[in-house]
Amino acid sequence: MSEQSIKVQLPDGSVREVARGTTPFDIAMSISPRLAAAVVVARVRPLAVPAPAGETAADEAAEAQTEAGMYSSAGETGERLVDLSAPLTEDVALELLKENDEAALKVVRHSAAHVMATAILELFPETKLGHGPATDAGFFYDVYRETPFSETDLAAIEAKMAEVVARDEKFVREHEPREKGLEEYRQHGDFMKVHFIERFTKPGEEISLYKNGNFTDFCRGPHVPSTGRVKAFKVTSVAGAYWLGDEKNQQLQRVYGTAFFNAKDLEQHFKRLEEIKARDHRVLGKQLDLFSIQEVAGAGLIFWHPKGGLIRKTMEDWMRDECIRRGYEMVFTPHIMRRELWKISGHEGFYSQNMYPPMELDDAEYRLKPMNCPGHILIYKNSPKSYRDLPQRYAELGNVYRYERSGTMHGLLRVRGFTQDDAHIFCTPEQIESEIAACVEFADEVLKAFGFAEFKVELSTWDPKDQKSYVGSAEHWETAVGSLKKVLDAKGIPYREIPGEAAFYGPKIDIKLVDVLGRLWQLSTVQFDFNLPQRFELEYTGEDGEKHRPVMVHRALFGSVERFFGVLIEHYAGAFPLWLAPVQVGIVPISEKHVEYAAAVKAKLEAAGLRVELDSRNEKMNAKIREFTMQKVPFVLVMGDKEAASEAVSVRTRGKGDEGSVPLTAFVERAKALVASRGTTL
């Protein structure tokens, strides 16, 4: 092999020897011009580096960096995306990414962000650019401009983008000395670009710039070959965003857009958004009359209507039974407690911002509880405990109130008053791992029982650099994190460790569930606490007759009953499984003369423990069926002369339609069995 040639390995394993400086585009062309036209970007991996052993942290690091605004970076394998026009200078494994590849889509979106920036600067030259990364749903560009962009401005930007795309300007990568770039950006008052160059490059380095037409942007790339390759896009919205994510900083305008390989995918995307909207628990909550939030009462406070209340009762009954079955004891603790208590617990110091201000009662100050733990601790402390009593597992469906800033509330998912299915386990250090393991198993069962099959686990640990936000010694934190890890490892549960996300009193295992649309929701949490036992000087008498300090596990599995319910609504799109459905059976008498028989059927179904609604209004049968259907009632029973004569019902099953007449007793058995099995399909 000569100095002038390099080896390029293609995905099929074949190796080509080409001249040094050959571009991925050249190689695509040499394979087929059709391929060259379809390729978006190239992925290369130096052959000098051994192949990766599967998915690694490098992917996530690269991901995080892309999110942070800079572009695809080399992981530890050296694998990276490059422009099709980038000359290859070493032996590489080369992959040509076409329009069916996730990574290629991100590149298209990133290029779309440049196209948008081009358009914005042409229309509003005074605008200063921040960063413009691709996201999971599209892209955005953070920009600074005195006047906010209006709807009309967004439309104009989108129209201008179409022009930029039509011009089909080549994306050209250029390099220039860092100092030169800095100087130019400084002169233009581009404070954000100056910041990025200073942060992402080192003195003496060259910086990379991407140009298309008259537009230049400091950017790592890669990009699609030309603006014409951004074929399907839309500017969607604009919102405020803080410079560098810090609310003390300048507020920027974040212009959002999305882009796809083709118009069909774009259309599909908006269809999906509509689908999500139709599942929105706030919309369904209204349509199905499940809950409300009322302006006179205040933001973030939930009113559970009868039907929502019934579902809640079903959820809670299930939870209580399961807790008791697993050796928990149900307790109840007050909603307001004296301020002193919150001082002892550390909430005054570490959680005050989330608590409502104290209220004066007689000569004392009281505060509304944001957590249930201190209450449970007082119960523990109320009588001496022996090692024989441990573990003590106290469970409560406790109502807590937390102050949330006004712009943060969101239906049932982010509220100011909510109910935690909270429990605190007091145990010996030897018991801690089995208790945590049992909690993780319990959480798994809860999610499965409610129809969630998939979830992701995160281990939130402290940030040793930010010790003022946490209580306890480094040693404590290490042992606590160690035991959580040990449990997860022993169970073979994959998890992601996230430093800086722990509660102030200890590390935690968070379980995020994935709903039918693939969205992630934070619900269950299992937390280790070595702090509160110490603060409250909890003790138990050991086998040795000496006093020992118990350790404590906090755990909430629904997390918040409100949030869990919200997620449940969206997961099922309001079509709850039979055991949860507030109305399980709707009865439709065909005409008024069948109401008597219908009432008798209703009585029998209710006697069998089913929740039934009889529509005896003077309405047409079809109208009644329609209403039950729209209310997503699992079973609608239609009955006329035929049914009345033979003690039968005509069954209409949600999602299936008319299933014909069956004997009433047969239907009762079917429904009862389905409720008992908590089946999710009818």
Place this chain on the structure above:
RNA sequence: GCCGAUGUAGCUCAGCUGGUAGAGCAACUGAUUCGUAAUCAGUAGGUCAGCGGUUCAAAUCCGCUCAUCGGCUCCA
């Protein structure tokens, strides 16, 4: 909390550049008595989110407050 948008009947929404509020569905009344997603007719229903201002006149223009929505930040 911050940026932007929005707030009209129970619900979904219309109401142009200021001239004093409208539809469909729901509700109620009556007729109809019906075989698997809307029978017909009539009646009633609104402090136009709240407060203040400009004006001869405000749902409409301005200010403040509250709430909601999309984000940011923060979080169960």
